[in-house]
Amino acid sequence: MFLTAPTANQISDRQISQDSIPLDLFAAIADLKKELNAVILAHYYQDPDLQDIADYIGDSLGLSQAAADCQADTIVFLGVHFMAETAKILNPNKLVLLPDLDAGCSLADSCPADRFAEFKAAHPDHLVISYINCSADIKALSDIICTSSNAVAIVNQIPKDQPIIFAPDRNLGRYVSEQTGRDLLLWDGACIVHEIFSERKLVELKISHPQADIIAHPECEANVLRHADYIGSTTGLLKYVQSSDRQEFIVVTESGVIHQMQKATPLKKFIPAPPTSNCACNECPYMRLNTLEKVYLAMKRRSPEIIMDESIRQAALKPMLKMLEMSK
Ligand code: 13P
Numbered sequence: 346m347f348l349t350a351p352t353a354n355q356i357s358d359r360q361i362s363q364d365s366i367p368l369d370l371f372a373a374i375a376d377l378k379k380e381l382n383a384v385i386l387a388h389y390y391q392d393p394d395l396q397d398i399a400d401y402i403g404d405s406l407g408l409s410q411a412a413a414d415c416q417a418d419t420i421v422f423l424g425v426h427f428m429a430e431t432a433k434i435l436n437p438n439k440l441v442l443l444p445d446l447d448a449g450c451s452l453a454d455s456c457p458a459d460r461f462a463e464f465k466a467a468h469p470d471h472l473v474i475s476y477i478n479c480s481a482d483i484k485a486l487s488d489i490i491c492t493s494s495n496a497v498a499i500v501n502q503i504p505k506d507q508p509i510i511f512a513p514d515r516n517l518g519r520y521v522s523e524q525t526g527r528d529l530l531l532w533d534g535a536c537i538v539h540e541i542f543s544e545r546k547l548v549e550l551k552i553s554h555p556q557a558d559i560i561a562h563p564e565c566e567a568n569v570l571r572h573a574d575y576i577g578s579t580t581g582l583l584k585y586v587q588s589s590d591r592q593e594f595i596v597v598t599e600s601g602v603i604h605q606m607q608k609a610t611p612l613k614k615f616i617p618a619p620p621t622s623n624c625a626c627n628e629c630p631y632m633r634l635n636t637l638e639k640v641y642l643a644m645k646r647r648s649p650e651i652i653m654d655e656s657i658r659q660a661a662l663k664p665m666l667k668m669l670e671m672s673k
């Protein structure tokens with residue numbers, strides 16, 4: 346698996362232990378926020394402590410919209426690299442900080458730009474719709490970006506006779522194809538976290554909790570999704586548990602999202618779906634690289650920041666704006 350290589354821009358664990366970390370990190374981060382005129386954007390898969398310091402928590406679409414509307418000078422992005430990169434694409438003149446530059450994404454890594462460019466060149470009549478979980482280079486090769494919350498709606502807006510490449514997630518692509526009745530040409534990428542859930546254990550869990558609804562993210566495999574009572578983006582899943590009469594839910598996505606579910610509906614019960622082994626593999630290892638200490642240090646040092654080639658940024662901006670326009 347490919348991980349973004351550490352750069353001079355990166356904070357190492359050794360540096361963290363050498364720096365003096367204040368005892369009250371929450372207060373220190375609040376002070377730095379004022380000093381930097383910063384906004385903190387966080388994804389639901391972050392550690393609960395990090396979600397709790399955010400000004401805005403959301404799914405990928407919500408975070409992109411928040412980044413597009415942002416008035417602050419600095420964006421501290423508590424998520425993974427492609428998300429912070431997306432914020433930079435939309436805000437070239439702002440300082441965009443990502444506390445740990447190694448916070449990559451297995452799905453984004455499963456679609457290298459050189460191979461994707463060849464794939465695209467082999468199908469010149471196809472429109473390229475890319476899931477936001479991809480690098481800026483892939484966005485720059487795309488016609489429209491989508492997220493898990495708007496992918497079906499975006500594909501439904503494309504004329505029926507227009508052939509479409511859908512990249513990089515084969516699971517979301519297959520789900521969108523089923524929902525829209527469209528024959529999509531799929532890139533063969535996947536997320537290691539969403540492919541780790543065990544169908545057998547899920548069925549066993551459902552048998553022991555017959556009143557629970559199974560709610561799942563569309564990045565999961567088809568054999569898991571077929572058991573779901575509701576399929577949606579992280580925000581979709583959160584809204585579902587808030588509006589449902591059910592009291593118990595088996596949650597088939599990264600377990601970080603349960604923090605907001607529990608806060609919104611304290612009397613309901615949430616059971617994380619079991620992975621195939623006894624690991625904590627339903628926690629995204631990339632998302633969980635960010636810590637409060639690294640947030641503090643990144644804000645104090647104004648680094649690591651997202652830096653991007655301007656021609657790539659401009660090419661990646663077009664399909665991003667198209668998505669925001671098509672999602673109104
Ligand atoms: P959403 O929050 O858009 O549902 O995406 C989930 C995900 O895997 C982010 O990496």
Ligand code: SF4
Nearest residue numbers: 450451452536538629
């Ligand atoms: Fe990427 Fe999967 Fe982690 Fe989301 S959960 S950031 S798709 S590796």
